[in-house]
Amino acid sequence: MSSSALPGFRDFYPDExxxxxxxxxxxxxxxxxxxxxxxxxxxxxxxxxxxxxxxDEIVGQLYNFVDKGAREVALRPEMTPTFARMVGARASALRxxxxxxxxxxxxxYERAQRGRLREHYQLNVDIVGEASEVADAELxxxxxxxxxxxxxxxxxxxxxxSDRRLLNGILLTxxxxxxxxxxxxxxxxxxxxxxxxxxxEKLAKAGIAPELVERILAIASGITFEAxxxxxxxxxxxxxxxxxxxxxxxxxxxxxxxxxxxxxxSIVRGxxxxxxxxxxxxxxxxELRAICGGGRYDTLxxxxxxxxxxxxxxxxxxxxxxxxxxxxxxxPPAGDDAxxxxxxxxxxxxxxxxxxxxxxxxxxxxxxFSVAHGLNAERYLGQATRNQVDAAKxxxxxxxxxxxxxxxxxxxxxxxKMNGALTHTMDAAAALAGEAGVMMxxxxxxxxxxxxxxx
RNA sequence: GUGGCUGUAGCUCAGUCGGUUAGAGCAUCGGAUUGUGGUUCCGAGGGUCGCGGGUUCGAUUCCCGUCAGCCACCCCA
Numbered sequence: 001m002s003s004s005a006l007p008g009f010r011d012f013y014p015d016e017x018x019x020x021x022x023x024x025x026x027x028x029x030x031x032x033x034x035x036x037x038x039x040x041x042x043x044x045x046x047x048x049x050x051x052x053x054x055x056d057e058i059v060g061q062l063y064n065f066v067d068k069g070a071r072e073v074a075l076r077p078e079m080t081p082t083f084a085r086m087v088g089a090r091a092s093a094l095r096x097x098x099x100x101x102x103x104x105x106x107x108x109y110e111r112a113q114r115g116r117l118r119e120h121y122q123l124n125v126d127i128v129g130e131a132s133e134v135a136d137a138e139l140x141x142x143x144x145x146x147x148x149x150x151x152x153x154x155x156x157x158x159x160x161x162s163d164r165r166l167l168n169g170i171l172l173t174x175x176x177x178x179x180x181x182x183x184x185x186x187x188x189x190x191x192x193x194x195x196x197x198x199x200x201e202k203l204a205k206a207g208i209a210p211e212l213v214e215r216i217l218a219i220a221s222g223i224t225f226e227a228x229x230x231x232x233x234x235x236x237x238x239x240x241x242x243x244x245x246x247x248x249x250x251x252x253x254x255x256x257x258x259x260x261x262x263x264x265x266s267i268v269r270g271x272x273x274x275x276x277x278x279x280x281x282x283x284x285x286x287e288l289r290a291i292c293g294g295g296r297y298d299t300l301x302x303x304x305x306x307x308x309x310x311x312x313x314x315x316x317x318x319x320x321x322x323x324x325x326x327x328x329x330x331x332p333p334a335g336d337d338a339x340x341x342x343x344x345x346x347x348x349x350x351x352x353x354x355x356x357x358x359x360x361x362x363x364x365x366x367x368x369f370s371v372a373h374g375l376n377a378e379r380y381l382g383q384a385t386r387n388q389v390d391a392a393k394x395x396x397x398x399x400x401x402x403x404x405x406x407x408x409x410x411x412x413x414x415x416x417k418m419n420g421a422l423t424h425t426m427d428a429a430a431a432l433a434g435e436a437g438v439m440m441x442x443x444x445x446x447x448x449x450x451x452x453x454x455x
Numbered sequence: 456g457u458g459g460c461u462g463u464a465g466c467u468c469a470g471u472c473g474g475u476u477a478g479a480g481c482a483u484c485g486g487a488u489u490g491u492g493g494u495u496c497c498g499a500g501g502g503u504c505g506c507g508g509g510u511u512c513g514a515u516u517c518c519c520g521u522c523a524g525c526c527a528c529c530c531c532a
């Protein structure tokens with residue numbers, strides 16, 4: 001091989017692009033259904049857009065370089081800083097709440113592995129200017145409706161939700177001191193990925209009393225919201241957060257996604273980033289990395305030097321999602337963008353010149369059909385019809401079209417099994433003239449062939 | 456960045472205890488004497504056996520390095 005894509009980068013051959021397009025279609029359809037509008041920004045940004053708040057250590061993860069104008073630049077690793085800048089620049093003019101989505105290609109300089117490349121596409125959905133938990137519910141409903149749109153069910157995907165404030169309230173009620181909270185977060189975040197003994201050891205080291213260690217680990221490794229409400233619903237430090245979370249769950253039910261959602265207080269996600277309700281989407285079998293993650297980041301816009309507005313959002317990448325759809329066989333077979341017709345010579349094709357036959361092709365294309373032909377006049381006139389038909393079928397063509405010597409043009413379905421109503425005959429002169437009625441009849445016939453082939 | 460496993464045709468894989476021109480299936484291309492069904496038959500193209508070095512009369516095979524991929528860490532998306 002003379003060359004291949006850079007490590008962690010993908011070539012999208014037509015089959016793969018079709019799968020990507022399938023995902024993008026679902027993303028756009030659902031985002032628009034929820035009344036979000038699409039935006040985009042530059043894929044290349046000043047390096048300091050990312051180092052300003054994250055520090056210089058993030059540079060190790062960035063695809064950065066110096067451009068010919070001696071500017072330090074980086075391919076965008078995430079969309080939020082760009083989004084924050086764009087919203088900040090017009091904050092006072094934008095109608096609130098802002099409901100925007102984008103499908104950026106993002107880059108990271110890291111070792112590639114399954115579900116994790118140096119480049120991916122990510123649906124970003126953000127809301128700015130609404131502090132109510134109704135917005136949190138709306139946001140998660142978008143993510144879950146994308147799953148549904150792609151054919152996944154509550155049996156395939158789980159939304160694990162948490163709330164930093166709720167966890168904080170619980171910990172304070174249990175007697176954890178403010179100073180101990182960060183250490184506890186660190187343990188809780190890793191709870192599922194490290195041995196229980198190690199977690200217990202770390203909590204002990206943070207000064208947590210032995211009996212409390214067990215309580216914390218039990219809460220972190222799975223507790224229902226009902227249990228939380230029963231135990232902490234009246235506690236002064238937690239009551240407000242329990243009540244808010246209850247309203248959140250009720251809104252999720254009302255939006256029709258309640259059955260996907262489970263409480264999981266071990267979801268911490270990016271200690272510095274989120275301020276309220278957070279969530280992650282996982283495949284229910286737990287085989288893959290997170291499909292999607294997001295939550296509320298009320299202070300981020302302000303800390304990035306922008307306006308002081310509450311905000312929330314999520315990112316959903318195409319890589320893990322694509323693997324899940326592939327595992328579940330949920331990518332549609334090729335066919336939605338099948339070619340409508342291919343010109344095929346029949347008996348006595350020589351009666352017409354190739355140019356005449358191409359006239360029919362041109363007319364059909366102008367009427368909106370997709371039409372292929374062999375691009376070789378000698379082969380059109382000389383190759384066995386059987387071979388031409390076979391080639392058309394293999395190319396995914398729905399119907400062969402013959403330009404016959406008897407003054408007719410005939411379409412013959414290449415879909416499904418042989419049965420009646422396989423052919424559609426038209427007056428060649430009328431077809432060549434592109435008469436509306438003839439074209440409409442042809443379109444109806446083709447649609448009918450596809451409908452019957454599907455069942 | 457750390458560790459483990461794996462690199463043979465476009466894809467999935469055989470094979471070579473170190474020995475002449477490295478194989479199969481699928482896919483691709485051409486044909487089966489000009490109107491038909493994902494079938495069948497015939498034929499063709501396609502591999503510097505990841506790359507570099509070492510040992511050897513001889514390396515795709517053994518050894519070392521390197522690159523890439525996968526997996527687990529780290530970290531996040």
